Amino acid sequence: MARKSLIIGNWKMNLTHLEAIAVTQRLWYRLNPADFDRADVVIAPPFTCLRTIQTLIMADRMPFGLGAQHVHWEREGAFTGEVSAGMLAKLDVGYVIVGHSERRAMFGETDELARKRVRAVLSAGMTPVVCVGETLSERESGETEMVVTTQLRGALRRLTAEQRASVVVAYEPVWAIGTGRHALPDDAGGVCELLRNTVLAMGGPEAGEAVRILYGGSVNPGNIAAFIAKTHIDGALVGGASLDPDTFAAVVRYWM
Numbered sequence: 001m002a003r004k005s006l007i008i009g010n011w012k013m014n015l016t017h018l019e020a021i022a023v024t025q026r027l028w029y030r031l032n033p034a035d036f037d038r039a040d041v042v043i044a045p046p047f048t049c050l051r052t053i054q055t056l057i058m059a060d061r062m063p064f065g066l067g068a069q070h071v072h073w074e075r076e077g078a079f080t081g082e083v084s085a086g087m088l089a090k091l092d093v094g095y096v097i098v099g100h101s102e103r104r105a106m107f108g109e110t111d112e113l114a115r116k117r118v119r120a121v122l123s124a125g126m127t128p129v130v131c132v133g134e135t136l137s138e139r140e141s142g143e144t145e146m147v148v149t150t151q152l153r154g155a156l157r158r159l160t161a162e163q164r165a166s167v168v169v170a171y172e173p174v175w176a177i178g179t180g181r182h183a184l185p186d187d188a189g190g191v192c193e194l195l196r197n198t199v200l201a202m203g204g205p206e207a208g209e210a211v212r213i214l215y216g217g218s219v220n221p222g223n224i225a226a227f228i229a230k231t232h233i234d235g236a237l238v239g240g241a242s243l244d245p246d247t248f249a250a251v252v253r254y255w256m
């Protein structure tokens, strides 16, 4: 079964909703229908831009997917500052990033909280993008495989095989995020194969075959093709290079 490429732009805490309109429109002008045949292209802006971009892509029939960067696991209630999966689904959000290393490092995200978020996202009919990755010191002490499989197993606990097949996994070595220092494609391909085998062991061969696995960490127009050429890498989670429409369009059109 062929897995369609998936390229997600994670804008992080950048761009107002007005700036987001301009960036989305410029990205749209630079792409053509064949690009969307080859890859699913998703924009994950801050919460404050979601309604604006939803309206824009609906009005102009832009085939972008919409992503959110965070979610709370409860359906509603006294959780000041939080947003529920149901609220995101109502805005046509299709993907939600879970367990990003910035949230793990700065906001107390754990594997157990990631698991709760994964369940909430799936229950609302959206796709979780489960991020895993080792720090530099974990890598230097030879713990990469243990760290990423523990994170993934933690996030996918107590799900059905079908649910496990429907998630997206993003391998993002922490030392490669926002540093301009990307992983070697061979190394990243090897870790992504390990992650696929982990899903396979938890959810069976169909889940292992179906799950889309992305690489993230200083992806740019010059290195994306080498990552996607790897059998077990199905796309990319792109931070800095997704903020400029010219650069992000060049990432999306990686085969040209």
Ligand code: PGA
Residues within 6 Å of the ligand: 010, 172, 176, 177, 178, 179, 180, 216, 217, 218, 219, 237, 238, 239, 240, 241
């Ligand atoms: P980067 O970020 O592309 O700026 O390294 C990737 C990410 O954090 O998802």
